[in-house]
Amino acid sequence: MLVSMRRSESESSPADESAVDYDHDAVVPVDPQKSRWERSWPTVACGAGLFSDGYLNGVIGQVNTILKQLYGTAYTSSPAQSNVTAITFAGTVIGQLFFGYVSDHYSRKWALMASTILLIIFAALSAGSYGAGGSLGGMLAALTAWRFLLGIGIGGEYPAGSVACAESMGELKSGHRNRWFIMFTNVQIDAGTILSSLIPMILVLICTEDHLRLVWRLSLGLGVIPPLSLLYLRAKLDEPEEFKKESMKNTSTPWLLVLRFYWLRLSVVSLIWFVYDFSAYSFSIYSTQWISVILGDDTSLWKSFGWGTLVNAFYLPGAIAGAFISDWIGPRRALYTFVFLQGCVGFLMAGLYGVLDKPTNIAGFVVIYGIFLSLGEAGPGDNIGLVASKTSATAIRGQYYAVAAASGKLGAFVGTYVFPIIQKNAPGGAESTRGGQDPFFVSSSLCLSSAALAYFMLPHIGQDTITTEDIKFREYLEAKGWDTRQMGSKEYQAGSSSSVDVMRNKKAVEPEEQV
Numbered sequence: 001m002l003v004s005m006r007r008s009e010s011e012s013s014p015a016d017e018s019a020v021d022y023d024h025d026a027v028v029p030v031d032p033q034k035s036r037w038e039r040s041w042p043t044v045a046c047g048a049g050l051f052s053d054g055y056l057n058g059v060i061g062q063v064n065t066i067l068k069q070l071y072g073t074a075y076t077s078s079p080a081q082s083n084v085t086a087i088t089f090a091g092t093v094i095g096q097l098f099f100g101y102v103s104d105h106y107s108r109k110w111a112l113m114a115s116t117i118l119l120i121i122f123a124a125l126s127a128g129s130y131g132a133g134g135s136l137g138g139m140l141a142a143l144t145a146w147r148f149l150l151g152i153g154i155g156g157e158y159p160a161g162s163v164a165c166a167e168s169m170g171e172l173k174s175g176h177r178n179r180w181f182i183m184f185t186n187v188q189i190d191a192g193t194i195l196s197s198l199i200p201m202i203l204v205l206i207c208t209e210d211h212l213r214l215v216w217r218l219s220l221g222l223g224v225i226p227p228l229s230l231l232y233l234r235a236k237l238d239e240p241e242e243f244k245k246e247s248m249k250n251t252s253t254p255w256l257l258v259l260r261f262y263w264l265r266l267s268v269v270s271l272i273w274f275v276y277d278f279s280a281y282s283f284s285i286y287s288t289q290w291i292s293v294i295l296g297d298d299t300s301l302w303k304s305f306g307w308g309t310l311v312n313a314f315y316l317p318g319a320i321a322g323a324f325i326s327d328w329i330g331p332r333r334a335l336y337t338f339v340f341l342q343g344c345v346g347f348l349m350a351g352l353y354g355v356l357d358k359p360t361n362i363a364g365f366v367v368i369y370g371i372f373l374s375l376g377e378a379g380p381g382d383n384i385g386l387v388a389s390k391t392s393a394t395a396i397r398g399q400y401y402a403v404a405a406a407s408g409k410l411g412a413f414v415g416t417y418v419f420p421i422i423q424k425n426a427p428g429g430a431e432s433t434r435g436g437q438d439p440f441f442v443s444s445s446l447c448l449s450s451a452a453l454a455y456f457m458l459p460h461i462g463q464d465t466i467t468t469e470d471i472k473f474r475e476y477l478e479a480k481g482w483d484t485r486q487m488g489s490k491e492y493q494a495g496s497s498s499s500v501d502v503m504r505n506k507k508a509v510e511p512e513e514q515v
Contacts, residue, residue: 049188056154278411350440
């Protein structure tokens with residue numbers, strides 16, 4: 001059975017000519033014997049692990065608030081306050097780059113399994129952090145170390161999980177593929193982020209504020225459940241067919257040719273991801289603190305977490321709506337449209353901050369701030385991973401995606417350090433009106449810059465861009481004299497002939513048939 005591909009966008013990018021003119025009328029073979037679940041579960045198993053990223057990165061904001069309440073200046077005046085919240089990003093960058101290489105040169109499946117096991121082990125160890133002799137410094141040092149190693153496991157989910165998720169979409173119905181990818185990548189991150197504030201709120205209500213040590217440890221320990229629930233499904237995975245046919249695991253990668261072909265596109269994708277994560281993760285981590293400042297010191301902790309949950313809930317409508325919009329108008333157009341609108345709302349938020357930062361206006365703050373976050377999810381949140389996974393060839397997709405995603409986490413890492421500095425150096429200090437306004441001014445300016453980059457520099461991306469990108473890359477390599485018969489697994493190499501011609505023949509258009 002063959003499914004005809006429809007054009008999902010009409011525009012093309014004025015830049016990066018090698019990236020445009022995709023064949024949007026391509027066809028993809030679909031096994032008629034497979035049920036919808038059989039075609040879908042690899043996408044679910046590969047992508048849903050990013051729930052752990054949302055939960056484990058988000059929950060540290062609530063844990064940070066609890067640690068401040070428990071230990072006061074002994075915690076806030078130590079480097080641990082910044083390290084505990086930010087060190088995971090450093091580990092994530094290392095994990096992304098390492099597993100990006102492993103997933104391209106060895107195995108998508110086993111890179112994914114390794115990252116899953118790391119998540120399980122170090123989420124549990126984080127919850128059990130303990131200092132020698134019960135010392136606070138030792139406990140915080142242990143927590144910092146476990147969070148760093150946890151970050152390496154989170155990093156593996158990006159190049160191994162998201163890339164395999166994108167490569168598994170070929171068996172899904174044309175016109176629906178982008179939403180499936182987004183539902184099991186970015187929507188999972190957002191769902192994890194919502195629970196990262198909801199679960200601590202519930203635990204505070206159950207345990208009361210007299211047992212906050214139990215609350216923060218349980219909040220971290222429950223992060224073991226999501227990766228553990230995926231372990232069985234992931235053990236059943238096979239390598240994606242695209243990876244079997246197009247990988248360079250059995251030959252040397254022609255890096256000079258790769259860089260010549262992809263350097264501009266990768267730079268643009270990386271910069272957009274850096275800007276998005278700079279704002280998104282920093283706002284996520286510090287939103288609870290802002291709400292606590294607005295509500296005042298006398299507000300109970302569970303109420304502060306509850307308002308944080310409501311704020312985080314605004315991520316989900318934007319992410320879910322954006323998943324469908326990405327199929328309807330295309331990832332590039334969705335990205336630049338919504339990130340532009342996010343910048344506009346951010347400037348509005350900054351202008352009204354003097355009114356909104358009052359306890360009586362907390363609902364207005366949450367709604368406008370929530371719209372700001374929701375637009376970010378519908379734009380770069382949903383689409384930047386999709387763009388990164390579709391704008392490179394399968395042979396180097398893991399490393400390409402890893403570099404782009406690592407740039408994002410570098411932005412998140414920088415943002416978590418820069419935001420407190422921006423607030424501290426604002427006229428009047430961090431708790432003044434300017435201390436709240438300035439992060440929104442900075443973030444909104446960066447949003448508008450991202451919109452311009454996406455509009456002028458990103459290529460057009462269709463439903464079948466992964467397959468057509470592989471053909472374009474093979475054509476480029478062959479034009480430069482590189483023998484593409486070296487690509488693929490040993491089984492594919494044994495039956496390989498003139499690769500580009502064969503691949504084009506396999507994409508011959510046949511009458512459309514619905515799945």
